[in-house]
Amino acid sequence: MSSSVLRVFIAGHRGMVGSALKRQLEIHDNVSIITATRAELDLANQQAVNEFFATHRIDQVYLAAAKVGGIHANNTYPADFIYQNLMIEANIIQAANQNNVQKLLFLGSSCIYPKFADQPMSEDALLAGTLEPTNEPYAVAKIAGIKLCESYNRQYGRDYRSVMPTNLYGPEDNFHPDNSHVIPALMRRFHEAKVSNASEVVIWGSGKPLREFLHVDDMAAASIYVMNLDQALYQKQTTPMLSHINVGSGVDCSIKELAETIAKVIGYQGSLVFDTTKPDGSPRKLMSSSKIRSLGWQPNYNLERGLAHTYDWFNANVLTLRMA
Template sequence: MTLAKKKVFVAGHNGMVGSAIVRKLNLDTSIELVLASRSELDLLDASAVARFFDAQQPDQVYLAAARVGGIHANNTYPAEFISQNLQIQNNIIQAAHNSGVQKLLFLGSSCIYPKLAVQPIVEEALLTGQLEPTNEPYAIAKIAGIKLCESFNRQYGRDYRSVMPTNLYGENDNFHPQNSHVIPAMMRRFHEAVQQDVKEVVVWGSGKPMREFLHVDDMAAACVHVMGLPRNEFLAVVPDPMCSHINVGTGKDVTIAQLAGLMAKTVGFEGDLVFDSSKPDGTMRKVMDVGRLKRLGWAYDVGLEHGLALTYAWFLAHLDELRG
């Protein structure tokens, strides 16, 4: 007798993180992936999402769909960042509960933490201070998602878990020169500088802020690991229902200036680096405490220099089809 495959819905499967989760789950022959593109399912439409769940009846959900972007995008489109993210996560989590889905993984962001949080940032720092103003609308939406999962767990006994990644990068990222995150935006600028034989590259900010970066394949592996943990093992490390989210990162950070140096080395740029201090730095330091995740049995594998090389190889292979 053949056992039925477990149906797993990955919301946002065409995005950077969602596509990495799909690649990871495709290695498991006991899983049947349930996927829907934006043209097939509008996640902003609550009725459409409800109908989709009723029809598909997934066993598990990875909620990787979100409106995302860097400092420029967050500053320019704050209304869309809060409203669309709230709608997407509310629609999916509510539909999952209504259709009887017991296990769901919600993907948040390290920007949920206070701007002046003690470093490295522990999970308990959530809601203990003011947020970084440049991405506050997005952060508030993600905090609401965490609390929505916690509330369904408390009231209905669901097993909805949340993971908070540090800054992610890797294949299938958005390489728009202004609306993307720091690594893809920087990679594109440095690449174009080499192609155009430009003698200097301008880097936004002072170069002094410190950031932590995690390759997207490591993020996908962490997500699948956390989702697959038996409930008793998960609760042995994460016992507090009001602080149930988990940091995902490397626990190591570099300055933006160091990152720029690594990027120059990766793409073969030999010119000068100029730091534009008129552009916002954002939080001066942000590195995650990943002790909880280590106690759950997972640690990162891809170092930053190697990860940048992998990302640049993918970038070169997909130049004609890059988003942005």
């Protein structure tokens, strides 16, 4: 980063990724962070977003704001997921361009890739097959965000980049019993089993599916790294029509191994029971992170250390978490 102060807008600063970005950017003396709560700025309101950009003289944007949820939420509210995400990203990217913001980083999702993409999933798998039906509206919106960035780069000469994270976990995650993802769901379940001295914990499925996980602090570090890469280096790994880069740990594990590691971290001594009447989902989901590795970035946390860090945060914040 240059010595002059950069005015950096983090859209979605209260979310898991946005808050991690804020923590890491705050340590830089030459960065002035700009944020707005949902009550202060409705990102789906085009006029409000335009006025916000015109007022704040922004230099860089991290577009981490999104409507997110699990399978149940995606299935129940598909219109909300596609509409709100399309509006948020379109309004921000258009306002950035109108207000001469040259650098923007869009955060996507691994669900952009086809349901039956080859493993590990590489960037060129995008639009090469049919999406997973349960979250297709959300995935289409995220694909549109990538294509918005590419289109503004081609037409206006902007430097708008996109990163696609694998499954994330860490501080500020959602530990809701119904709407959370696998790591926070299991962490809460094992924690409560330990507190109540339960003899067993039941886990959906066979435990055989393989999944990849990345600590959110690693995702934030990768995002800042990609944002500030020399443009020529970035363009060596991308093309005008395929400009996104995957960010993952490069390692997957079975759900059984994940559950055993969480139990170990928490100190739960009971039995793990796998309910094979419940669905497993895809047998494997792993992203290729060779491009970002070739650019010089690698993660800091392995899974056990990352889970321990997350459980420390969980214990420190258990009374205020989204737990019900």
